Amino acid sequence: MGQRSAPSRYNFARGTPPLSLDQDIYLQRQEKLRALAALGVELYPRRFAFSHTLAAIHAAFDAQSGEALEATRVPVRVAGRLMAMRGHGKAGFAHLAQEGTRLQLYVRQDAVGEAGFAIWKLLDLGDFIGVEGYLFRTRTGELSVHVERLDLLAKDLLPLPEKWHGLQDVETRYRQRYLDLVMNPEVREIFVRRSRIVQVLREAFTARGYMEVETPMMQPLAGGAMARPFVTHHHALDLSLYLRIAPELYLKRLVVGGLDRVFEINRNFRNEGISTQHNPEFTMLEFYEAYSDYRVLMDWSEVLMAQVAEQVTGSSTVSFAGQHLEFGKMRRYSMREAIRAFWPAAAGGAPSDLELADAAGVNAAVARYNAVAAPETRFAPVRATKDAPAGVLIAALFEAVAEAELIQPTIIYDFPLAVSPLAKSKPDEPDWVERFEIYAGGMELANGYSELNDPVEQRRRFEMQLQQREQGDAEAHGMDEDYIRALQYGLPPTAGEGIGIDRLTMLLADARSIRDVILFPLLRPETGKSDAAQADEAVAGNV
């Protein structure tokens, strides 16, 4: 076949650096392409009409005996990527892979002819091929295709990772996700499951009378959450825009407009840190229903989570990080109850509702807690910002005391108003709002509330946020006059909620990093050229 002569044929002599193996294989395989072309093979044909998917073949014939197959000689045309090849002189075995399933091929010269066998000898691991033949069982009983015709569909010019261990290098897995998907079946399974989760959610919302909508990703004001936004610019309008941090304010405008039940599954963008639980762009399911409140949504969310877990994993109890999470029955604590329930004994008496009702009491509780808290323990200290409102401190206290303990799916309800500028206050406690969050696996999974629909109160809340911003809180919410105008036309009583799809997928797929449930997580860009690019340049004489 002459592969070894390939480097010299291209005359790399003048100042060309030594080729790495990667380039070597690339050039070998290009040489095989030329050899295939010389055999009259079309190198990049346009289609292959298959008779069955590999999955369909397994579904239909796995139960049939070798004798039955021999009697009927079922003709098949199948396609896929070559993932294993075992040569045996003038015959050979291969495994074809397609959509996560595999089927064995048996190729022998007397069945495919000399020309067909010449093609077979020029195939490599990773090539896409289509074959025609009939089904049979080998001596060991494996369902296989007895190949009679073999077509190259697309050649793999670069070597696949090692077949037994798969692709392990974490960076390569994320940068070249296609290799991860080719080599690691469990990775493929996670993304199949993610798709299933979204599908089940869509069905559940549709069944509840919701319509799916899309609202702007580019917004003149980044509202609906507290986070640093990404900034971009529209040239024709000479307009600075923010990638949205949340769709909330647009979805509620739709409820003003009479779309009573709306949901959106789409990306949010937050210009903040990257961690195992944070990616700068992440997928949020956000939904609003008119004439409802947070109690309705708490109950519905609990049902929904159990239903999704059941339909996706087969059980409402799911394994996550070595624990069994029971989505069938969620615990519920008010935020104040949760602080008391998980209060460290060493810190003395847990704070009462009365103590948490004013700044002095809250500061005393934080001081008691911080006296026993220490970094690197489960009780991290509360970092008290100067002059932070009592509500902000209470929320911080909750996160420090309780959040890490919320492994089992748990609803935390009734939040301080100071951290909830868009939520309706409780009728009997004006400093607290009708808001809840769902925690599971130690992560915040969902956030919902009764929507504040009083435009006068909403303006006051925005002004409070502006004050916090002036005191140095860069993430405090900005004033949105257009949103207030929408409220002035009347927002019916409404409840809304956001569910983090990435985190939900982590929980239901037992993935410990958000990067394992996002196909292309954000990474620092690669620098430099690939070996193949260098080889191409060398061949073209550009070096």
Add this chain to the structure above:
RNA sequence: GGGGCGGUAGCUCAACGGUAGAGCAUUGCCCUUUUAAGGCAAGGGUUCUGGGUUCGAAUCCCAGCCGCCUCACCA
């Protein structure tokens, strides 16, 4: 941003101050029911980069780059 761990052949990994190796993959030869096929032979390395210590560095030291984990921020 702080702390910890890591980067060796295309891939998965050894070698831990003294000649850079194995398996898979690749190339050649043999092999018509194998399946991590097998046998024989061969090729393939800027040990992330740059300094330093040393007779000698993949190994020790310093700096940088990249990645992972973790803390902080956040969902």
